[in-house]
Amino acid sequence: MRVNYQIVGFCIICLLVCLSGFVVEVPAPHHAKSDADTMQVPAGFIVQQFAAEPLVTNPTNLEVDERGRVWVTESHNYDVAPAEFDKKGDKVVILEDVDGDGKADKRTVFFEHPGLKSPMGLLLGEDRVYLAQAPYLLMLFDTDHDDRADRIDTLFSGFGARDHGIHAPFWGPDGKLYFSMGNHGGEVLDKQGTPVLDKAGNPVNGKGKPYWNGLILRCNPDGSQLETIAHNFRNHYEPALDSYGNLWVSDNDDDGNESVRINYVLEYGNYGFADEMTGAAWTTFRTNLEKTIPERHWHQNDPGVVPNVLITGSGSPAGLCFYEGEQWPSSYRGQLIHAEALHNVVRTYHLQKEGAGYRATIQEVLKSSDRWFRPIDVSVAPDGSVLVADWYDPGIGGGTAADADKGRIYRISYGNNRAYRVPKLRFDTYEAAAEALKSPNWAARRKAWSSLKKAGTSAETVLEKLYHSGNPIWQARALWLLAQLEDKGTSHLTLALGESNPDIRITALRAARQLPVFPFLLFAKLAKDPAPEVRREWAIALRPLKTTEAAESWATLAIQHTGSDRWYLEALGIGSDLNADACFEAWLRKVDNKWDTPAGRDIVWRIRSAKALPMLAQLIRETPDVAETLRYFRAFDFHNSPTKNKVLLSLLADPRPDVQRLALEHMDSKSLVRTPMLDRAIETALATAGQTESYVHLVDKFNRSDQKSQLLNLVRCCAERQVGVEALQLLWRFGGKEYIQKQMQDDSTARAIMTALQGNGSPDALALLRETMLNEVRPVELRKKATRVLGSTWVGERYLLDEVKKKTFPEVLKPSAASVLFSAYRNEIKREAANYLPKPAARNGEPLDPIYLLVSAKGVPDRGKTIFAQNCQACHRVRGSGVLFGPELSKIGAKLPKESLFRAILYPDEGINQGYETYLIQTRSEGQLMGLINSESNQEVVLKLPGGLTQTIPKTSIISQTKVPQSMMPPFGEVLSQQELIDLVSYLESLN
Numbered sequence: 001m002r003v004n005y006q007i008v009g010f011c012i013i014c015l016l017v018c019l020s021g022f023v024v025e026v027p028a029p030h031h032a033k034s035d036a037d038t039m040q041v042p043a044g045f046i047v048q049q050f051a052a053e054p055l056v057t058n059p060t061n062l063e064v065d066e067r068g069r070v071w072v073t074e075s076h077n078y079d080v081a082p083a084e085f086d087k088k089g090d091k092v093v094i095l096e097d098v099d100g101d102g103k104a105d106k107r108t109v110f111f112e113h114p115g116l117k118s119p120m121g122l123l124l125g126e127d128r129v130y131l132a133q134a135p136y137l138l139m140l141f142d143t144d145h146d147d148r149a150d151r152i153d154t155l156f157s158g159f160g161a162r163d164h165g166i167h168a169p170f171w172g173p174d175g176k177l178y179f180s181m182g183n184h185g186g187e188v189l190d191k192q193g194t195p196v197l198d199k200a201g202n203p204v205n206g207k208g209k210p211y212w213n214g215l216i217l218r219c220n221p222d223g224s225q226l227e228t229i230a231h232n233f234r235n236h237y238e239p240a241l242d243s244y245g246n247l248w249v250s251d252n253d254d255d256g257n258e259s260v261r262i263n264y265v266l267e268y269g270n271y272g273f274a275d276e277m278t279g280a281a282w283t284t285f286r287t288n289l290e291k292t293i294p295e296r297h298w299h300q301n302d303p304g305v306v307p308n309v310l311i312t313g314s315g316s317p318a319g320l321c322f323y324e325g326e327q328w329p330s331s332y333r334g335q336l337i338h339a340e341a342l343h344n345v346v347r348t349y350h351l352q353k354e355g356a357g358y359r360a361t362i363q364e365v366l367k368s369s370d371r372w373f374r375p376i377d378v379s380v381a382p383d384g385s386v387l388v389a390d391w392y393d394p395g396i397g398g399g400t401a402a403d404a405d406k407g408r409i410y411r412i413s414y415g416n417n418r419a420y421r422v423p424k425l426r427f428d429t430y431e432a433a434a435e436a437l438k439s440p441n442w443a444a445r446r447k448a449w450s451s452l453k454k455a456g457t458s459a460e461t462v463l464e465k466l467y468h469s470g471n472p473i474w475q476a477r478a479l480w481l482l483a484q485l486e487d488k489g490t491s492h493l494t495l496a497l498g499e500s501n502p503d504i505r506i507t508a509l510r511a512a513r514q515l516p517v518f519p520f521l522l523f524a525k526l527a528k529d530p531a532p533e534v535r536r537e538w539a540i541a542l543r544p545l546k547t548t549e550a551a552e553s554w555a556t557l558a559i560q561h562t563g564s565d566r567w568y569l570e571a572l573g574i575g576s577d578l579n580a581d582a583c584f585e586a587w588l589r590k591v592d593n594k595w596d597t598p599a600g601r602d603i604v605w606r607i608r609s610a611k612a613l614p615m616l617a618q619l620i621r622e623t624p625d626v627a628e629t630l631r632y633f634r635a636f637d638f639h640n641s642p643t644k645n646k647v648l649l650s651l652l653a654d655p656r657p658d659v660q661r662l663a664l665e666h667m668d669s670k671s672l673v674r675t676p677m678l679d680r681a682i683e684t685a686l687a688t689a690g691q692t693e694s695y696v697h698l699v700d701k702f703n704r705s706d707q708k709s710q711l712l713n714l715v716r717c718c719a720e721r722q723v724g725v726e727a728l729q730l731l732w733r734f735g736g737k738e739y740i741q742k743q744m745q746d747d748s749t750a751r752a753i754m755t756a757l758q759g760n761g762s763p764d765a766l767a768l769l770r771e772t773m774l775n776e777v778r779p780v781e782l783r784k785k786a787t788r789v790l791g792s793t794w795v796g797e798r799y800l801l802d803e804v805k806k807k808t809f810p811e812v813l814k815p816s817a818a819s820v821l822f823s824a825y826r827n828e829i830k831r832e833a834a835n836y837l838p839k840p841a842a843r844n845g846e847p848l849d850p851i852y853l854l855v856s857a858k859g860v861p862d863r864g865k866t867i868f869a870q871n872c873q874a875c876h877r878v879r880g881s882g883v884l885f886g887p888e889l890s891k892i893g894a895k896l897p898k899e900s901l902f903r904a905i906l907y908p909d910e911g912i913n914q915g916y917e918t919y920l921i922q923t924r925s926e927g928q929l930m931g932l933i934n935s936e937s938n939q940e941v942v943l944k945l946p947g948g949l950t951q952t953i954p955k956t957s958i959i960s961q962t963k964v965p966q967s968m969m970p971p972f973g974e975v976l977s978q979q980e981l982i983d984l985v986s987y988l989e990s991l992n
Contacts, residue, residue: 030372030392032408038370039410044329046418047366050387051095051104051409059389059407061121061132061168061238061319064381066436066444068422070095070104070409072389073119073131080404089116092131092140094147095409102411102420111140111149121168121238123177124443125221126450130155130177134165135186137179155223156196158189164214168238168319168377171446173245173480174514175453176218180249181206182235183213183273183915188226198228206231208279208938216249216265230306232271238377239265240320240336243476244503245510248336250317254282255913256877256888259297260315261308262336262349264358266567267540268574272298272305277637279937283884285693287637287662288630303606303635304573307566310349310360314891316342316396319377319389323348324473325440327384328414334473337365337386339375341396342895344368346375346388346412356536357567366412371897372403382422382441385413395900402899427451434462437477445477452481460485467492476507483511490519497523502531509537520545527556532568535560539568539575546579554579555586563598573606584609605631610641617647626658636666645672652681661685665694669701686710691718696726705734712743719755725949728756737764744772747782754789759945761793762926769796770803773813784816791820792946794920794930794964797829804836814838823975826966848906848978855898857982864987867980875946875969878991885932885946886969887913893992901985908967918964919943923957932968 032052039047050070061073074091092111095104110129121132129149131138137156140149159166164182172178181188187205188196198204198217204226206213214233219226229247239249246264251271253259263271270276275284282297290296294311318339323332336349346366351358366375366388374391381387390408411420425439426432427447433455436448452459460482467478482492489511496508509523518541526538539557542550558572576583584607588595595604595615604615616636620629636644644667651663660681672678682702689695691714699707711727711734718724732740744750750772757765772778773786791800797820803809804817814837821833848854873882876889896904921929921943929951934944941953941961946968976984 030370030403030406032406035368035370035408035410038368038373040367040369041365041412042363044414045365046413048102048411048413048418049408050097050102050411050420053406053408055104055107056093056095056409057405057407058391058393059376059409060119060391061377062379062387062389062409063122063124063443064379064387064441065124066382066425066439066441066447068097068382068420070379070387071110071122071124071129072409073122074407075118076404078118078404084404087114088112089114090119091116092119092122092129092149097420100420102418104409108147110142110147113152118162120162120166121179123169123171124446126447130169130179132159132166132168132179134162135159137166137169154191156188157191157193158187158195160184160186164235167236170239170241171442172218172241173243173445173449173477174511175221175449175480176514177221177223178216178218178229178239178241178247180216180233180236180239181214183233185214188217190223196226198226200228202228204228212270212274212276212279214251214271214273216247229267230265230269230271232273232276232305233263234273236263237317238319240322242322242334243324243473244507245476245480248320248322250312250320250338252315252317253294253297254888254915256314256890256892257293257297258311258313258888258891259294260312260317261294261298262310262312262338262360263306264309264567266306266536266571266574268543268577269306269570270304272300272302274935275299276302276304278939279935281935281942284935284942286634287665288634301631301634303638304570304577304608306570307357309351309358310362312340312362314342314894315340316374316895318375319379321378321380321386323380323386323440325380325384327417327440328386336360337378337380339378339388341374341376341391344371344373344375346378346386353533355562355565355567356532356571357565366410372406373408380440380442381411381420382425382439382444383413383417383420384440385411385417385420387411394897395903396895402903430455430459430462434459434466434478437466438471438474449477449481453484457485457488460488472501472503475501475504479504479507480511483508483515489515490522493519494522497525502529502534505529505531505534506537509534509541513541518545520549524549524553527553528560532560532565536568536571539571542575543578546582548582551579551582551586554583555590558583558587558603559590561599561602563600563602569602569606572603573608576607576609580607580609581611583607584611605635608638610639610643613639613641613644613647617651620651620659621654626656626662629659629662633662633666642671644668649678652677657684657688661689661694661698664698665701667701669703691723693723693726696723696730700726700730708734708739712749715756716749716752719752722949724752725756725951728753729951732764737768741768741771744768747779750778750782751785754785758789758792759929759931759949760926760951761795761928761930762923764926766790766796766799766927770799773803774810776810780812783810783813787813787816788820791817791824793928794826795928797821797824797826801829801833801836804833848981851899851902851906854902854978854982854985859979859982859984859986861983861987861990863980864983864985867976867984868987871975871984885944886916889988889991891991893989896988898985898989901988902981905981905984908969916967918966918968920962920964921953922959922961923953924959925957926953929953930964930968 035049041047058075059072060075063071072093076086077090089112091109094108094110096106097104098106119133123130129140135157136154139153139155141151142149161184164184166181169179190196195203211231214236215231216229216239218229233251236249236251241247249263251261288301290301299305318341320338323335323337338347345364348363348365349360351360372392372394375388376391377389379387388410392406392408394402425436425444433448433451436444439445463478463482467475479496483489493508493512496504526534529535535557542554604612616632619632623629648663648667652660664685685698711731714727715724769786769790773783790796818837822830824830875885876882877884879890919933931943931945934942934950943951
């Protein structure tokens, strides 16, 4: 017998300790006392636990006030079992370190309400607290100053789903209120439910009129003067502003695509999550498609999309703030601090200017080996330390939470600052308020800003002293207020324009743009500023100005474009978009029509003037390599000029067939007049397009119903690809059910047609499949396939079950029907099927162990990989293999710990990620269709079907569109044995 001396030694130590009378307390793995062993910080830094459960639970956002107290939104009810649901509602709490030892010892419930569920952010104002609680942005008032809200009011309503709806509001150095909403954010309404128009006169939603998806918004503290600052994000959790007014944001990708990003926000910029013109998803084919997934995900090849600063890969990006304090080393000053929940880390991004934009590098500030550590927000305290909110859970959002009773707050300090000593700030004199304006803490600065703003010119002297302090951050803070002084603001702006620091000149311009009357002549000299970042801001400032002088100034900026600065180019585009023809013509005059340079070709590509269209055509004709013309062809998609077709028609004279085909693809077929030359070009394009999406799109665009035989060949060869499915849809439109029925007489063709019909729940398709299924003359294997395809849709499951109930249903088809119906999405279908079909036996006939035992069991990842290929790859992709229908899983092991992986597999309905909700669409011509919304525009819905194929449905054909609570992923508890389940999870856990 082998003796394990380590175990023996440990037992002896334990025995001696017990005999000596000492009691040893060993903290459980997820106990708050075990935190210290898991945390790593850079040299010189200290991390301390400021608060833990039961003092705080499930924090989603935090703010630190001028007294150093920590305000937290708690979300206990985010996703709890009914028995654990707190009927009092979620809470806003205040945590206070009364004795200054660095740990909170007092908890005050500022606000709780039965209707409060999953609040996503709060902001401290001088006389109110703003609270982001979908569908509202609320204001909470404490009129008797007892730290308990006693009055509630609504600032805005209409916001959508919690995780992808409204997020934390935040202050700007301009005194404005900023907030953001994700790509399921709904529409901004007033408290009565009436749509609010922004200053540009547009409705504020992400539905494409004109804004798409996630938005960043700005308004006065009372909600007036609402502006849409930028759009087309996916789900940015919490933007952040520095003292110069630079706005930054982190944006989450579609799960699993390793495209999480950091963005510098150009005002009025489009950030590229969806196609700007159509709203199509990033996965949709388009001309000049980007080569990498991160570039494609954000439409980086499209004119009019602001570039990304940094792609951070996979992640669950959360709270963001700027560090402008002096406790941490100077290398951190003016840098972003970011809570990244997926990777259990708090990062800083070291920013460097690059042309008119930025580049960034990553440094970890706080990292934990505990996979439950989920940093969700960060905030700078008055002493310059940083507070971190920790959701503390094995899962991250998506509607799931495994633990509703834990939560942590940490404090990161540097040097000899372990004790939490908050400077005592005052606001009762101008000098004291100006001193408080220096604070690294936003709440303190806001209170100081409000006090000095009310003082008006009486505070001018102390603000001038701060402006001349030599500290550029303090200088900028003072300038925002000095610029607003009545009758005196212009003199301070004039002084600022002479500063050598470009950031101060930019601050002056931004402050001037918020004045009632913009002093154009004062700032016009910025068109020749030596700093590209200053000229960038001047380009953006020109956007609303439609004067001859503004167009000339824009042209002066345009001739300074180098041809290698995308940030500068996009700023030029933003500045010209509302006055494109005048700006473009002014530029042509300045370059004396000698525009064909790298910089000039950029401007022709980006600026949306009808005058640019012939130049795009010229560039295409003069570019020998067709692949290099794709950029210019794509630019045509962003023009609505009636002259576009005429210019594209001129390209049909190009001798290159690919150029002719591309010209045809980018025309608006509805307004075309058919000519012999056009018809010849269409014939040539169809003949040379091959078995591609391009061929199908041309047939569709020009309504070529004479192409049925070629379309049928496409179905025969490519039924498992999107091109085959689209070809069948066209065949159905051109030939009707009777034509398809006739082609189904051939067994080989029937197999292909049925493959392409997978996921099609139209009445005609179901009838066609039923006819094949019950036709005893057809081969049994063909009938079995018809059975499986018939049950592949929501409506098809019921249709097949109704057939199974009939006594005449063939015995030979019952196993195929059972394989479909017992894997149905709806439990009621499975229960009903059990009355008519033998239920497949469980793999081992034994119930599964509870998850807490499954987690400790050992699996074999290689076996799990095989199980994944057999059961999961039809809907999920890993490292390039599989189908991208459900989330990409290449790094799922980094996102979810084992317990969450087991829950996701066994209980798929428990938490459905945003963007993967099941929708049931009732159509006028195709019956019921079920799938995921791939994209939605004002004209159509693109539905993603199981297997990864898509179906485009015109909005005019849709009767109803309903979100279904069930996930499209079937539960695997009845399909896999316990060991197979453990092996599968072991494989998924290895994907990290």
